[in-house]
Amino acid sequence: MLTRKMFRDMGCHKSQFISIFLMAFLAIFIYTGVGGEWRGLQKSVDEYYETSNLADIFVYGNNITKEQEMAVLNLEGVTDVARRMELSATILNEKTLYLYFVEDDNISKPYIAAGSTFDLNDTEGLWLDKRFADSNGIKVGDTINATVSGLKFSKTVRGLIYFPEQVYESGSDSMQPDFSKFGYAYLSYKAFPVPDYLTYSTLLIKGDVQEGAVAEALDNQYSVYLEKKDHASVSMFQNEVSQHKMMGDIFPVVFLLIALLTMMTTMTRLVSNQRIQIGTLKALGFKKGAITWHYVAYGFALSLFGAVLGLILGPLIIPRLFLPSMSSFYTIPKWQIASNEPVYYAVSIALVLLCTAVSFLACRRHLSETPADTLRPKAPKAIRHGLFERTRLWVKIGFNAQWNIRDATRNKIRSFMAIVGVFGCTTLIVCALSMNDAMNDLKKWQYETVNIYESKLQLDSTITDEQIQNIMTDVSGEAIIEESIEIRYKSNKKTGTLRVTDGTTLIVPTDYRMNPIILPTKGVSITGKVSEALGVKKGEVLEWHIYGDSDWHESVVSAIYREPVNQGITMNREQFEKYGFKWKPTAILSARTVSGKYDGVESITLTSESIKGWDELTEAVFIMVYLLIVAAAILSVVVLYNLGLLSFTEMERSLATLKVMGLKSGNLRNLLLTQNLWFSVIGFAFGIPGGLKLTEIICSYSGESFDFPISSHPRTLLISFVFTFGLSIIVNLMFSSKIRRLNMVEALKAME
Amino acid sequence: MKREIIRFQNVTREYDAGNHVLKALDNVSFAIGEGEFVVILGPSGAGKSTLLNLLGGMDYATSGEIIVNDKNIVGLSDDKLTEYRAEHVGFVFQFYNLIPTLTALENIALTKKIVKNPIDAKEVLELVDLSDHANQFPAQLSGGEQQRVSIARAVAKNPTMLLCDEPTGALDSETGVIVLEMLQKLCRVRGKTVIIVTHNSVLSEAADRVIRIKNGKIREVSKNPAPKAIREVSW
Numbered sequence: 009m010l011t012r013k014m015f016r017d018m019g020c021h022k023s024q025f026i027s028i029f030l031m032a033f034l035a036i037f038i039y040t041g042v043g044g045e046w047r048g049l050q051k052s053v054d055e056y057y058e059t060s061n062l063a064d065i066f067v068y069g070n071n072i073t074k075e076q077e078m079a080v081l082n083l084e085g086v087t088d089v090a091r092r093m094e095l096s097a098t099i100l101n102e103k104t105l106y107l108y109f110v111e112d113d114n115i116s117k118p119y120i121a122a123g124s125t126f127d128l129n130d131t132e133g134l135w136l137d138k139r140f141a142d143s144n145g146i147k148v149g150d151t152i153n154a155t156v157s158g159l160k161f162s163k164t165v166r167g168l169i170y171f172p173e174q175v176y177e178s179g180s181d182s183m184q185p186d187f188s189k190f191g192y193a194y195l196s197y198k199a200f201p202v203p204d205y206l207t208y209s210t211l212l213i214k215g216d217v218q219e220g221a222v223a224e225a226l227d228n229q230y231s232v233y234l235e236k237k238d239h240a241s242v243s244m245f246q247n248e249v250s251q252h253k254m255m256g257d258i259f260p261v262v263f264l265l266i267a268l269l270t271m272m273t274t275m276t277r278l279v280s281n282q283r284i285q286i287g288t289l290k291a292l293g294f295k296k297g298a299i300t301w302h303y304v305a306y307g308f309a310l311s312l313f314g315a316v317l318g319l320i321l322g323p324l325i326i327p328r329l330f331l332p333s334m335s336s337f338y339t340i341p342k343w344q345i346a347s348n349e350p351v352y353y354a355v356s357i358a359l360v361l362l363c364t365a366v367s368f369l370a371c372r373r374h375l376s377e378t379p380a381d382t383l384r385p386k387a388p389k390a391i392r393h394g395l396f397e398r399t400r401l402w403v404k405i406g407f408n409a410q411w412n413i414r415d416a417t418r419n420k421i422r423s424f425m426a427i428v429g430v431f432g433c434t435t436l437i438v439c440a441l442s443m444n445d446a447m448n449d450l451k452k453w454q455y456e457t458v459n460i461y462e463s464k465l466q467l468d469s470t471i472t473d474e475q476i477q478n479i480m481t482d483v484s485g486e487a488i489i490e491e492s493i494e495i496r497y498k499s500n501k502k503t504g505t506l507r508v509t510d511g512t513t514l515i516v517p518t519d520y521r522m523n524p525i526i527l528p529t530k531g532v533s534i535t536g537k538v539s540e541a542l543g544v545k546k547g548e549v550l551e552w553h554i555y556g557d558s559d560w561h562e563s564v565v566s567a568i569y570r571e572p573v574n575q576g577i578t579m580n581r582e583q584f585e586k587y588g589f590k591w592k593p594t595a596i597l598s599a600r601t602v603s604g605k606y607d608g609v610e611s612i613t614l615t616s617e618s619i620k621g622w623d624e625l626t627e628a629v630f631i632m633v634y635l636l637i638v639a640a641a642i643l644s645v646v647v648l649y650n651l652g653l654l655s656f657t658e659m660e661r662s663l664a665t666l667k668v669m670g671l672k673s674g675n676l677r678n679l680l681l682t683q684n685l686w687f688s689v690i691g692f693a694f695g696i697p698g699g700l701k702l703t704e705i706i707c708s709y710s711g712e713s714f715d716f717p718i719s720s721h722p723r724t725l726l727i728s729f730v731f732t733f734g735l736s737i738i739v740n741l742m743f744s745s746k747i748r749r750l751n752m753v754e755a756l757k758a759m760e
Numbered sequence: 761m762k763r764e765i766i767r768f769q770n771v772t773r774e775y776d777a778g779n780h781v782l783k784a785l786d787n788v789s790f791a792i793g794e795g796e797f798v799v800i801l802g803p804s805g806a807g808k809s810t811l812l813n814l815l816g817g818m819d820y821a822t823s824g825e826i827i828v829n830d831k832n833i834v835g836l837s838d839d840k841l842t843e844y845r846a847e848h849v850g851f852v853f854q855f856y857n858l859i860p861t862l863t864a865l866e867n868i869a870l871t872k873k874i875v876k877n878p879i880d881a882k883e884v885l886e887l888v889d890l891s892d893h894a895n896q897f898p899a900q901l902s903g904g905e906q907q908r909v910s911i912a913r914a915v916a917k918n919p920t921m922l923l924c925d926e927p928t929g930a931l932d933s934e935t936g937v938i939v940l941e942m943l944q945k946l947c948r949v950r951g952k953t954v955i956i957v958t959h960n961s962v963l964s965e966a967a968d969r970v971i972r973i974k975n976g977k978i979r980e981v982s983k984n985p986a987p988k989a990i991r992e993v994s995w
Contacts, residue, residue: 407866407873414861665857668818669917670846670874672839748838752818753809 014305017278023653024274025310027646031267032311032359034642035260036318040352041326042256047346048327049249049334053175056340057242060117060172063090063212066239067222068555069230071207079225086215090115091208093200097154098468100144102611105137105154106192108171109200115212116173118194119341123148123167131198134163139177139339140191141168152193157470161201169194170341176244177339184621185337189611231558232494238503245338251709252330255632259639262432264359266643267314268366269425270650271307275370277654279303300368307367308360315356323347329635333628412683415655422651426687427694429647434695434732435702436640440633441724442703447626449717453522454572455619461486461514463602464613466595471608476593479609483602486512487593489584493576495534496551496560497542502712504538504576506554508584514597517569517578522717529580531566537575537715539568552577561587572715641735648739652684656743664752677744681737688736695732696725762793765920765953766815771824771834773810784810786976787824792969797947797987798955799967807976808957809925815955816849816923817841829920846874850914852924852943856906858898864909865894871916884912888942904935911942921953922946928958940966941990965993 018025056062067080072091081089093109113126120126121138134152141147146165153162174192177185200206211230213222219233236242279286289299327345335343396402402410416423465479480487489508494501509515516524520536527533534544544550546565553560569578581591602612656663663676700720707716773785784807792798802808813819814826821834833844858867868881885891888908898906907927914922924943928936940956944966947954956963964970965988972980 407862407870410866411859411861418861661857662859662861665853665859666870667842668816668845668851669871669913670842670844670849672842675873753813 011305014302014309017282018306018310021274021278024270024650025306027650028267028270028274028307028363029310029314030642030646031263031270032314032363033318034639035263035267035359036315036352036356037322038263038318038326038639039256039260039322039355040319040347040349041322042252042259043349043352044323044346045327045330046249046252046256047349048344049245049252051346052340052342052344053245053249055344056119056170056175056342057172060119061115061214062172062236062242063115064215064236065213065217065222066232066234066236067211067213067226067230068209068232068234069211069226069558070209070556072209072211072226072230076226076229077211080211080213080222083217083221083225085217085221086213088114088214090212092210092212093197093206094209095156096610097156098610099152099154101605102609103140103144103188104190104611105140105152106190107154107156108192108194109197109206110194111197111208113194115214116171118169118171121168121170121341123165126167126194126196128196129198130166130196132164133166133195133199135167135169135194136165137174137177137187137191137193138168138170139187141165143188144191156201157468159201163193163195163199170339173239173241175338175340176241184618184625185339186617186621228558231553232555247710248334248338251706254706254709260355262643264362266429266432266647267311267359268362269421269428270647271311271363271366272370273422273425273654274650275303275307275367277657278306279371300371303371304364304368308364311360311363315359319352319356323352329631330628333624333631336624337628408679408682411679412686415659416683416686419655419658422654423687425647426651426684427691429644429651430688430691430732430736431695431698432647432691433640433644433735434692434728435698436636436643437728437731438696438699438720438724439702439706440636440640441727442700442718442720443629443636443706444633445721445724446703446707446716446718447629449522449719450572450714451619451622451626453518453717455615455622457518457522457524458516458571459514459615460516461597461599462615463598463600464595464615465598465602465606466610466613467593468608468610475606475608476596479596479606482604482606483596483598483600485596485598486510486514487596488512488515489592489594491594492555493552494555495538495542495577497544497548500542502538502541502575504535505574506552506576507574507578508581508591509578510581510591510593512597514599518571520570520717525567525569527569527578527580528566529582530564532563532577532579532583533567533569534565534577535575535715536568536570537712538577539565541575541712570715572717573713575713575715640731644732644735645739648684648736649742652680652739652743655683656680656746660750663747664750667747667750668752673744673747676747677740680743680747681740684736684740685733688733692729692732696720696728699728762795764791765794765829766792767825767827768811768815769825769827771814771826772822773807773814773819774822783976785814785821788973788976788978789824790971790978790981792953792955794953795947795951796953796968797944797966798953798969798971799963800955800957800971800973801959801961801964802973803959806973808959808973810976811973812923812925812955812957815921816851817845846917848920850917850919850922852907852911852914852922852927854926854929856898856903856910856930858906858909858913860898863895863897864890864901864905867898867909868913868916871913875917877918878916879918881912881916884916885909887915887946888912902935903931904938907931907935907939908942911939911946915946915950915952919952921955924954924956926958927956928960937990944990962993966990 077089077091080086091111095107097105097107099105113128118126118135126135127133136146148165148167150165151162152165153160171192171194177190197206222233237246286299323345331343465485467476476487479485487510491506492503493506494503517527517533519525539545542550544565546568549562549564551560551562585591601614666676700718703718707718768788768790771785771788772783775782775784788811800808800811810819814821817833824834825832826834828848836844862870865881865885868884871878882891885894888911890905890908890912893901893905901909922943927943928939931939943954943956946952967984968987970982970984971978
């Protein structure tokens, strides 16, 4: 019979209980949904790395000998080693094919998607990047004609593969992988066109070992030592996963808190409104345990239903939203969804227990009273005059304000919750819009302010000075050098790009506000991100070396500039040559759209295409933005409506009295609206910095190479304002019909 | 009779009670003069409260006319009814219905929000002998005191009539007497029309006019040629 009472009570407090249910559901839905997504990503990639036996350490050098390889293998902790040759070839005119000639395929093995298995004795075969093959219409059995440093050779495609070091294909110039322009291939060392020239540039190591030991084994004859976690493909994917993980962890906590707060207020009120009923039940002889369980069951049942539904729907729906954009960006043979993890059940059980515990806490006080006490009407809550009321201003602010100040201070938890609700809503909406802004600003910064060239011609290493001159004249170009470097300051290291300019006008250095600045001619300039990551300031000395060259150079930092995507060092030609380097451009920039074919040019990147790539890359972010906006709307409507309903129920008698006395409905509505607006103003004021901070945190998870310009756009603030206050007013309007329909006679009849 | 101020003319109020129609008031007619002390008597469920609610503009008559100050209030819109309540009616409730978050004085000052020229709150509070309690909240006042604040609040609007629904129903008899004396004083000294709904027939001795009602019908309307003072009534 008590169960029947429970369901009827729930019917009477529909909206509160629905929102508890909804919040419990959303918490678990998002936790398991986003959790299923990122855990799925993690699982997919972990299994991929595991089965392909991805190398733990990558050592790059010029010529790694058999003796050196053996010396490393003999190190303690090293379980396996392999050498390979890596070089870049040009095929189909200007597409880049990155070639791995392996001595052994024990480490970093390819995943064969089509064709035959890899054969180390195959001298004529090549295993090709599946996505490159697909977007260029290449099939198993086709012949590939490639050019390496002017040398032409052909191979037959034996199979199509995925490669664990190319989960993120960073080969092309833009952020977004372009599978039609860049690919890779896997070959046996026996397939190397000129066996006499075969030298191994890369040593792959499996096992656990320190750089010092490896360096010793190699006699310091190497240029780069890279751990798996720092490998571009691995770290890019890992950043993505941890970004998703963070969202999946933060948002459920917000919903859980709201669920608990709603539970607390609803149950406290339900129980105190039913104290006479409780007393009656006690007097009838119901055991305390039975009555306690009756009330605790509300929290238990609601959170249980919510959690179970979330548990079922979360992993089913959310991962599918992300999959399209994830799989267009990353390459993994099998995408998985972690839909069934023990931690989901643990968290769900914890949530149910928490909600149950909170509903127990909320009703414990009344339940421990004696039946006689419980049956007596509750002593009214004592009110005291606050300090403010003693001031003169108090009399001046008028009835409306007086009423609301008293009501708000008398119901501190409710007021606090309302503010938290609005704060949460504003935070989410500001964060969503700021992320959108940051993406657009970054695009504008990168492609309209910094890179004002339209075409970038990537030069072959074999190009002659004369060819360069000809091209420059032909496209009115500017030559620059761009090299991958490693930067060191004290014990901190970071990879980056070295850019050497020569009167360059098509790349414009800027400050954080995106205003163009002029870099000093002496010393080197570094990007803000490098400065932050290494802790190096203007006037201090850092060290750097070009990948492929083990000599370190010292430079004084003479300026710090900011760039959105490319972090590193910039210096001019004169400075560069002082270190003894020869001026040998790696790229030519042109303001024109260059489409012709030039000898010595490896590839041409058009800015318009890069922008397209960027738009695709940001798709995943926009999904997140929409999710956030929806969450913000649900959150604020649920919280504000509930609290409005609570205060409405509590004030019903007072409102009815006022109405009987002749106060107009409009005045009553304003009475309720005033409080709502106050809370909205406070919540909104805190929500703006909250939202910007949240954006900053989320952006910081997107990796070290990005420098997001986070700022509060007036437009964003305006939209957030309209959104937050609009919802607040809409919720208020929901009550205006209630006020109109308020039954004066009923409301005033009796006390209970 | 002094100037007629209220007239019920064939007033019927029906409620739809599912499968049958319930007549809470059945063809009721009576009149009340200005400045009278009126008691409406009847057992529970007789239709007393319905009558009061109709007169107070909180409910709609199914048929008939209710003339207050020469104006029919039956058929007025919600807004007009609200105006009517504000201008003409001062309510005194059984359970006082003070706003718990406002002090005694503020509860009375509330009338400033409702009518243009209310009587000064302090003055009315003095009228009910509660000047010392001006800054106390309802929860800090006794039941009798709360009811007096409630009366003061009703009077402050300077309404045409005071409508009191079992004003002593929640009070002990001694406190009840004080409250009723207050109401009678307002009638005699200030010339307010006071209408009290009660099931306590003793009160009829103090009234100018007694309206007895049963099963939704008027049983008797009688004028009392020599109404007693509240203290003289044998409780």
